[in-house]
Amino acid sequence: GQNIDQPTEMTATEGAIVQINCTYQTSGFNGLFWYQQHAGEAPTFLSYNVLDGLEEKGRFSSFLSRSKGYSYLLLKELQMKDSASYLCAVRDYNQGGKLIFGQGTELSVKP
Amino acid sequence: DTEVTQTPKHLVMGMTNKKSLKCEQHMGHRAMYWYKQKAKKPPELMFVYSYEKLSINESVPSRFSPECPNSSLLNLHLHALQPEDSALYLCASSQPGQGAYEQYFGPGTRLTVT
Numbered sequence: 001g002q003n004i005d006q007p008t009e010m011t012a013t014e015g016a017i018v019q020i021n022c023t024y025q026t027s028g029f030n031g032l033f034w035y036q037q038h039a040g041e042a043p044t045f046l047s048y049n050v051l052d053g054l055e056e057k058g059r060f061s062s063f064l065s066r067s068k069g070y071s072y073l074l075l076k077e078l079q080m081k082d083s084a085s086y087l088c089a090v091r092d093y094n095q096g097g098k099l100i101f102g103q104g105t106e107l108s109v110k111p
Numbered sequence: 112d113t114e115v116t117q118t119p120k121h122l123v124m125g126m127t128n129k130k131s132l133k134c135e136q137h138m139g140h141r142a143m144y145w146y147k148q149k150a151k152k153p154p155e156l157m158f159v160y161s162y163e164k165l166s167i168n169e170s171v172p173s174r175f176s177p178e179c180p181n182s183s184l185l186n187l188h189l190h191a192l193q194p195e196d197s198a199l200y201l202c203a204s205s206q207p208g209q210g211a212y213e214q215y216f217g218p219g220t221r222l223t224v225t
């Protein structure tokens with residue numbers, strides 16, 4: 001089967017750095033996605049990792065270790081607008097390539 | 112144009128009504144998806160269409176009936192729903208296959224079943 005774990009909630013201060021972890025177990029790993037979702041809005045794509053290492057995109061970076069079944073999303077220079085839910089999703093080729101979502105991490109950025 | 116549009120934004124329907132949700136994209140994507148999302152939960156996959164053919168049905172009750180009339184449009188026909196079906200219904204699209212293809216989500220339809 002598959003299992004994706006991420007913390008339910010995190011709080012951080014404006015201007016700081018926060019790391020949101022995601023661990024997964026899947027039989028047919030074929031990529032990991034991070035999405036951001038503000039309350040009442042659609043998820044928006046942040047990053048994609050399929051090989052080990054760090055992918056950097058402006059203030060956001062995502063890391064993957066396939067051997068450890070582990071990823072993190074790093075948000076730097078936090079802004080109030082970064083308060084949102086962050087969804088880790090793994091694609092499983094044994095399940096037709098569909099995305100398996102974690103429960104999401106609700107991030108609150110405080111002044 | 113990287114937009115997925117969905118209509119209506121909000122829908123209230125009784126348990127005996129028949130209604131349809133609509134989704135449209137013009138990105139040339141050949142895979143389209145329906146998800147259901149409850150509050151504070153992740154999106155839950157319902158259906159996947161690839162090249163206008165239904166490729167995944169996640170054991171969704173038959174009161175939900177998807178339709179993909181062409182490569183740009185995706186409908187979800189609703190009939191005899193239950194109050195527990197109240198949720199945000201999200202449409203998404205992507206390139207088909209298992210490459211580095213992110214899914215683009217529409218803004219969703221907020222459905223309330225009374």
